[in-house]
Amino acid sequence: MNKTETIRDFYKIKVNYIPENLDKEMGHFNVFKLEDFLPRYTSEIPYSRKDFFKISLIIGKNRANYADKTIEIDKQAILFANPQIPYNWEYLEDEQAGYFCVFTEEFFNQFGKIKDYPVFKPGGNPIFFLDDEDLVRIKGIFLRIIDEINSDYAYKYDLIRALVVELIHTAQKLQPAPITQSNQNAYTRIASIFMELLERQFPIESLGQQVSFRSPVDYANQLSLHVNYLNRALKETVGKTTSQLIGERIAQEAKSLLKHSDWNISEIGYSLGFEEAPHFVNFFKKYTQLTPNSFRAAQA
Numbered sequence: 366m367n368k369t370e371t372i373r374d375f376y377k378i379k380v381n382y383i384p385e386n387l388d389k390e391m392g393h394f395n396v397f398k399l400e401d402f403l404p405r406y407t408s409e410i411p412y413s414r415k416d417f418f419k420i421s422l423i424i425g426k427n428r429a430n431y432a433d434k435t436i437e438i439d440k441q442a443i444l445f446a447n448p449q450i451p452y453n454w455e456y457l458e459d460e461q462a463g464y465f466c467v468f469t470e471e472f473f474n475q476f477g478k479i480k481d482y483p484v485f486k487p488g489g490n491p492i493f494f495l496d497d498e499d500l501v502r503i504k505g506i507f508l509r510i511i512d513e514i515n516s517d518y519a520y521k522y523d524l525i526r527a528l529v530v531e532l533i534h535t536a537q538k539l540q541p542a543p544i545t546q547s548n549q550n551a552y553t554r555i556a557s558i559f560m561e562l563l564e565r566q567f568p569i570e571s572l573g574q575q576v577s578f579r580s581p582v583d584y585a586n587q588l589s590l591h592v593n594y595l596n597r598a599l600k601e602t603v604g605k606t607t608s609q610l611i612g613e614r615i616a617q618e619a620k621s622l623l624k625h626s627d628w629n630i631s632e633i634g635y636s637l638g639f640e641e642a643p644h645f646v647n648f649f650k651k652y653t654q655l656t657p658n659s660f661r662a663a664q665a
Contacts, residue, residue: 372417372469392472394525396510399423399463403456417469418479419446420532422495422503425461429454429492430554434589436492436542441500443536445484445491450587464507466529476526482533490541499539506532555595556602559584563610567618569636572628576615579638581607616652619645623661630657 372393376383379402387393399421420443427438430453441463446452448470473479484491495503510528513521562584566576578584584607585592596607603610615637622633634645634657649657 370415392469394468394472396466419467421465422463424463426457441495443493447485492542493536493539494542552598552601555598576638624664
């Protein structure tokens, strides 16, 4: 899986310019025509995670894959992509059209939590099929967003936020696209996404940082899978259980922090998800046969 695509990467690689307001405290928003980006893509966009939100109106025959799910789009659909769920996209025909907008979480911070909407939650279905009447309605909202972003109205971004929320509510009234479960490469894809989720939590670089996902259930929830299914996929592809992989990676990070930081044992344990220092000590001994203090002393 490719590294996380940041909003700056998006502009640098796909738009060829960096907007002056990209790093504003109030967040960032922009909207584009899909056709302007198609020549830069191959027929299949590889799996990637982004650090921004994206809403796409896609007109054309396509296929979307995420976790063990595949969705076939024969005509037109709207896709809600959030930074937690990596996915890939396959264009199944040359004729493609539509619009998409990109925005950071900070763009909505003072107006509510964008992640609380069902279309952006990990366990939800982020793709909705559109009939011709739905298409006219959704396309109309995108055109209004384009008109506003090109206007001189002093409060245009407040209005754009309202239009984005209208997009969300319009889609949430529709039926989610039907899912095809478990295609041939599902286990490999699941393992790849899991490992990327795991690695994204590291390195721990400050005392205020703490791992977000600590248990197999945490990862299964992020992938919208049953924990047993995730475990089976990893056993088939990697040869280890979910718990083993998580434990080994946390132990690896613990060694690095013990060796390269001056944090005390409680601080290191907390950053790795252990509320109590004795729990961290027992965990570390399980994986290294040493206490954290003994390991640190041996590195001196």
